Amino acid sequence: MRRRPSALAAAVVGVLAFVFGTLAAPGAVAGAAPGAIAGAAAEPGPSVLHAAPHGSGDTCSAARPCSPTGARDAARTVSGRDVRIELADGTYELTEPLKLGAADSGRAGRTVTWTAAPGARPVLSGGRTVTGWAENPDGTWTAAAPDGVTPRQLFVDGRRAVRARGTACPAATCDASKAGMTGAGATGIAKWRQPTAAEAVIKVRWRTYRCRIAGVQGDNITFAQPCWANSASGTNRTGPAWDSTTVDSARYQGVAFFENARELLDEPGEFVWDAEGRTVTYLPRAGEDPRHARVVTPATERLMVLDGAHDIRVDGIGFTYAAYHKTATDEGYAGTQAGLTLTGATGPVDHAGRYYTKPAAALTVRGGRQVAVTRAEFSHLGGAGVVLEAGTKDSSLTRSRFTDLSSGAAYIGDTEPKPDPGLAGERNTVAYNTIRRTGVEYTDSVGIWAGYEAQLSVDHNTLDDLPYSGISVGWGWNQPEARESVLRDNRITANRITNVMRVEHDQHDGGAIYTQGAQPGTVVSGNYINRSAYGNTERDGNGIYLDEQSSYIRVEGNVLTRVGYKWVSNWADYGIQNHATGNWTDTAAPALTGTGSTMKDNRTGLDRLPREALDVAERAGAHRQRAEQLRPDLARAGEASQSSTDGAAPAAYAIDGDTSTDTRTLAGPGAWWQVDLGGVRRVRQVEVWNGAAMTTADFGVQLSRTADFADATTRHVTGKALRPTLLEFTGGDAARFVRVRLTGTGRVGLAQVLVHP
Numbered sequence: 001m002r003r004r005p006s007a008l009a010a011a012v013v014g015v016l017a018f019v020f021g022t023l024a025a026p027g028a029v030a031g032a033a034p035g036a037i038a039g040a041a042a043e044p045g046p047s048v049l050h051a052a053p054h055g056s057g058d059t060c061s062a063a064r065p066c067s068p069t070g071a072r073d074a075a076r077t078v079s080g081r082d083v084r085i086e087l088a089d090g091t092y093e094l095t096e097p098l099k100l101g102a103a104d105s106g107r108a109g110r111t112v113t114w115t116a117a118p119g120a121r122p123v124l125s126g127g128r129t130v131t132g133w134a135e136n137p138d139g140t141w142t143a144a145a146p147d148g149v150t151p152r153q154l155f156v157d158g159r160r161a162v163r164a165r166g167t168a169c170p171a172a173t174c175d176a177s178k179a180g181m182t183g184a185g186a187t188g189i190a191k192w193r194q195p196t197a198a199e200a201v202i203k204v205r206w207r208t209y210r211c212r213i214a215g216v217q218g219d220n221i222t223f224a225q226p227c228w229a230n231s232a233s234g235t236n237r238t239g240p241a242w243d244s245t246t247v248d249s250a251r252y253q254g255v256a257f258f259e260n261a262r263e264l265l266d267e268p269g270e271f272v273w274d275a276e277g278r279t280v281t282y283l284p285r286a287g288e289d290p291r292h293a294r295v296v297t298p299a300t301e302r303l304m305v306l307d308g309a310h311d312i313r314v315d316g317i318g319f320t321y322a323a324y325h326k327t328a329t330d331e332g333y334a335g336t337q338a339g340l341t342l343t344g345a346t347g348p349v350d351h352a353g354r355y356y357t358k359p360a361a362a363l364t365v366r367g368g369r370q371v372a373v374t375r376a377e378f379s380h381l382g383g384a385g386v387v388l389e390a391g392t393k394d395s396s397l398t399r400s401r402f403t404d405l406s407s408g409a410a411y412i413g414d415t416e417p418k419p420d421p422g423l424a425g426e427r428n429t430v431a432y433n434t435i436r437r438t439g440v441e442y443t444d445s446v447g448i449w450a451g452y453e454a455q456l457s458v459d460h461n462t463l464d465d466l467p468y469s470g471i472s473v474g475w476g477w478n479q480p481e482a483r484e485s486v487l488r489d490n491r492i493t494a495n496r497i498t499n500v501m502r503v504e505h506d507q508h509d510g511g512a513i514y515t516q517g518a519q520p521g522t523v524v525s526g527n528y529i530n531r532s533a534y535g536n537t538e539r540d541g542n543g544i545y546l547d548e549q550s551s552y553i554r555v556e557g558n559v560l561t562r563v564g565y566k567w568v569s570n571w572a573d574y575g576i577q578n579h580a581t582g583n584w585t586d587t588a589a590p591a592l593t594g595t596g597s598t599m600k601d602n603r604t605g606l607d608r609l610p611r612e613a614l615d616v617a618e619r620a621g622a623h624r625q626r627a628e629q630l631r632p633d634l635a636r637a638g639e640a641s642q643s644s645t646d647g648a649a650p651a652a653y654a655i656d657g658d659t660s661t662d663t664r665t666l667a668g669p670g671a672w673w674q675v676d677l678g679g680v681r682r683v684r685q686v687e688v689w690n691g692a693a694m695t696t697a698d699f700g701v702q703l704s705r706t707a708d709f710a711d712a713t714t715r716h717v718t719g720k721a722l723r724p725t726l727l728e729f730t731g732g733d734a735a736r737f738v739r740v741r742l743t744g745t746g747r748v749g750l751a752q753v754l755v756h757p
Contacts, residue, residue: 046082049074050117053090068098075112076103083112087122087317094126097302097364106311106370116316123377126300126362127321130154130280133290140265141290142281145273150328151280151297153382153406153441154271155321156288160380160404160440164270165201165259174255176202176247178232180222187258190216197275198261199332202231204245204252206468206509208444210333213258226345227332236349237342238334240477256506298323298382303362310369317376322362324383324406327442338472339384339408339445340415352479354415359407359442361387367422371395381405384445385438388412391423399432399622406441409433413451415475417485417517424454424486431459432622435466443467443505446514447497451475456490462621463497467505469545470497470532474516478549478574482517489521496621501533501541501564503722508538511545511569512560518551518576525556528617530628533564536723539660539692543567543585551576551594559609559617560585561630564723565692566660567604570594584613586630587752588658605657607633607754633657634683634755635738638675642748643668654689654750659723662691664749671748674739677755680705682732685756688740690721691749699742701727703735716743723751 055065060074065088075083083106106112116122128146135141145151154161166187174183181200184190192198195216200223202209211227222228229235233246244251258264262281265272271282280297282290298321306312326343327333334342340356347355361384365371368388372395378385384407386397392413402409410433413425430448439445447463450456450473463470473490476482497512512532513524524544533541541564544555550570560567560583567585570578575594581601588604591597603610608630609617617627640651642665649664651673665671686701697720702712713735715727738755740748 044081046084046113047078048084048086050086050088052088053092068092072098072100072104079107080110082106082110085112085114086117087115087120088117089120089122091123091125094124094300094303096300097305098124100304100306100309100312102308102310104312105309111311111313113313113315114317115313121318123318123320124303125321126298126303126323127155127296128299130295130297133295136281140281140283142279143290143295145278145280146297146299149297149299150275151273152323152328153298154280154282155296155380156282156290157293158380161269161271161282162267163259164261164265164272165257166261166264168254168256169258170254171252176252178229178234178248180220180228182219182221184216184221185219188263189213189221189258190219192261192263194262194274194276197273198258200258201256202247202252203256203443203506204247204249206337206444206507207245208333208335208442208507209247210327212330212332224330224332227330227334229345230334230342237347237355239336239353240351240479296321301325301360301383302364304364306365306368306371308367309365309371312368313372313374314363314376315374319362319376319378319385320380322360322381322383324360326360333442335442335444337444338449338469339411339439339442352417352476352482354417354481356415358387358389358411359384359445361385361411363387364389365392365395366390368392368395372398373400374398376400378402378409379404381407383407384411385409386411388425388428389414391419391425392428393426394428396429396431397433398429402433402435403437404440405438407439408445408447408449409435409438410448412449412456413453415451417452417476417482419452419486425452425456427455428453429457429459430461431457433461434622435461435463437465439467443507446470446472447500448472450490452485452487452517453490454486454488458490458492458495460494460620460622461496462623462625463495464499465502466500467502468500468507469510469514470500470512471495472514473522474519474550476517476549478572483549485517487517487519487522490519491522492524492527494526494620496528496625497532498530499534501536503533503535503537508540511542513543514545514547515550515553516548518549520552522553523556524553525558526616526620527558528620528627529558529560529563531562534562534723536564537690537695537720539565541565542569544569546570546575546578546592548572549574550578553578555580556582557616558583559613559627561609561628563587566590568592570597584609584616586657587660589660606630607636607657631685631754631756634677634681634757635675635753638677640673640675642673643671646747649749654753659689659751660692662693662749662751664691664694665747667745667747669745670742671746672739672741673748673750673753674737675753675755677736677738680734680736682757683729683735683738683755684732685729686727686738687724687752687754687756688717688721688727689724689750689752691751694747694749696721696740696742696748696750697746698744699740699748702739702741703729703733704737704739705735707737709737709739712739724754
């Protein structure tokens with residue numbers, strides 16, 4: 001007769017089964033029901049495949065790793081389990097992109113993960129090393145370019161070199177037309193040995209154009225086609241019907257610079273590409289020896305392409321030295337906005353930008369579903385970082401870093417306002433990324449761009465040191481074909497955006513956050529914006545810019561400081577029901593334009609941020625970080641006066657805490673504006689904000705204890721006042737009166753003067 005085990009024995013067996021079952025099954029959860037535990041114990045762990053830079057074969061073990069494509073192919077044979085492809089440390093030099101499609105996706109609820117092996121930092125590289133350097137008598141060095149490669153960028157020990165460039169050529173000399181431009185004689189181009197290797201770089205408002213010289217005849221220069229035609233007016237494809245930012249428009253002010261001519265190679269760190277001899281010539285920086293440096297040029301355009309893939313995770317992988325080939329062809333770079341270009345010699349009439357082309361990116365996802373890119377590193381790229389397009393949905397780009405990119409960091413979505421449902425971008429996320437020094441070459445590009453997206457989340461990103469706008473969401477310029485679109489319910493939240501719209505890059509009419517189009521349910525909140533278009537000379541460069549048909553957008557709880565023009569701009573009458581509420585800023589702005597738009601309960605004109613605002617600012621971005629506090633302004637409580645007043649532009653406008661209102665004097669010798677602080681105070685710094693409607697130039701800022709300025713300390717400024725020009729008085733000069741006085745004859749027009757103790 002068999003005896004049943006005792007209750008105690010059964011309990012012991014149960015405990016042991018629980019413990020060892022948990023150890024055996026990573027998916028088991030303590031405290032789960034017995035049935036759940038049994039199910040978890042039976043759940044197989046992921047199938048782990050190994051790849052290495054010089055891997056081969058199909059074993060894909062840690063001891064015998066495969067190549068990335070070998071691991072991809074091996075993963076296709078795995079079923080019923082998650083797949084984890086671990087990349088060993090090192091550089092994976094790619095001559096073509098790693099392509100993943102539907103066959104490489106997770107199946108039946110499983111996920112395929114491409115990730116760094118523990119402790120590894122794998123990098124996918126599209127670069128080719130340039131070797132065989134020989135020194136020339138003039139101190140430059142020359143080497144043959146790798147076979148089949150047209151070097152457009154060059155990196156020396158990880159530091160970007162600059163294509164040899166000249167100085168600006170004003171429109172009076174380089175007069176542009178649909179046929180080309182004049183100026184070959186005055187610029188010296190007519191005498192260059194190889195002028196057709198050089199290109200003109202032109203910036204008109206928010207656009208950048210780069211076209212190669214095709215020929216020189218006398219003083220006339222012609223350019224490669226279709227680049228020049230696409231950069232000029234009259235094609236009916238260059239943008240909205242009202243557009244006046246083409247190379248042959250009245251907005252054209254000249255060539256920013258010509259580049260890539262041997263005659264321009266005169267600064268250390270510059271290089272030039274000779275297409276005839278297929279050589280690269282470089283002028284080293286101090287301490288560089290090209291023979292011992294690692295010199296790399298981008299060659300492979302895309303490094304990873306996911307086309308129709310789903311349930312894939314890309315984690316902890318680096319992407320570097322990817323190229324952007326189109327700009328080196330006769331297509332050139334006919335910029336339209338935000339890094340998109342007009343391509344092709346012909347095409348349909350299009351005023352809404354539906355057929356513009358996004359830049360090439362190191363990682364491209366087309367039609368993806370549940371694709372997650374996280375902890376990736378994008379650096380030293382000839383184009384953009386990431387593109388999610390062609391109906392990618394429910395996908396994310398998170399906790400990644402972007403630095404030193406020729407174009408923008410991330411491009412999300414497309415330019416068709418009413419796509420087929422399968423091609424609509426929906427429920428994508430861009431969050432906790434760090435983006436610095438992008439748009440190095442294509443300065444009209446933006447940090448994060450999104451086209452016609454729905455339920456997009458752009459959250460907790462840090463963006464810094466960008467030439468044009470930081471985050472741009474929406475498209476279409478109020479053109480008839482774009483007025484109704486799939487745009488809706490997007491969220492731009494808790495981003496930290498600093499030092500954008502950098503003045504030295506001469507890109508105008510943008511903002512730290514920029515929107516277009518009717519976007520019902522869209523919210524812009526909790527963002528910290530500091531120094532957008534700071535130091536500008538023009539009345540553009542905004543904080544939050546609700547441009548064109550931007551409608552149904554809530555702007556709430558943001559912190560905006562030191563903005564070159566308006567903290568919020570909504571100038572168009574056809575913007576509808578935009579609402580700005582509960583924001584903090586150190587200036588004011590005109591009321592929002594458009595039907596039903598409102599501004600309510602905003603804290604404007606601040607000279608100190610309250611603790612609540614500092615908390616919002618410090619929580620914004622990928623990592624908590626201190627915000628830059630405002631400095632107390634002694635002028636706010638003062639009394640302003642000026643030598644004369646032209647119309648309705650009184651002296652008090654310069655101390656009203658609003659950089660969008662201007663003072664203005666009549667023209668005269670030594671015209672001045674001043675503020676009486678009401679008592680002698682120690683002054684450390686004066687900010688002079690140039691008027692938006694006119695330019696104040698060649699002046700002195702005087703500090704005096706007495707009204708006759710007999711004891712004045714003066715700091716002289718040559719040239720235009722900026723927004724702002726900063727004058728330091730490091731000794732902490734004692735003064736009651738602060739005066740801005742012209743050194744010659746003219747007017748004084750000021751938006752703001754701040755006096756800091």
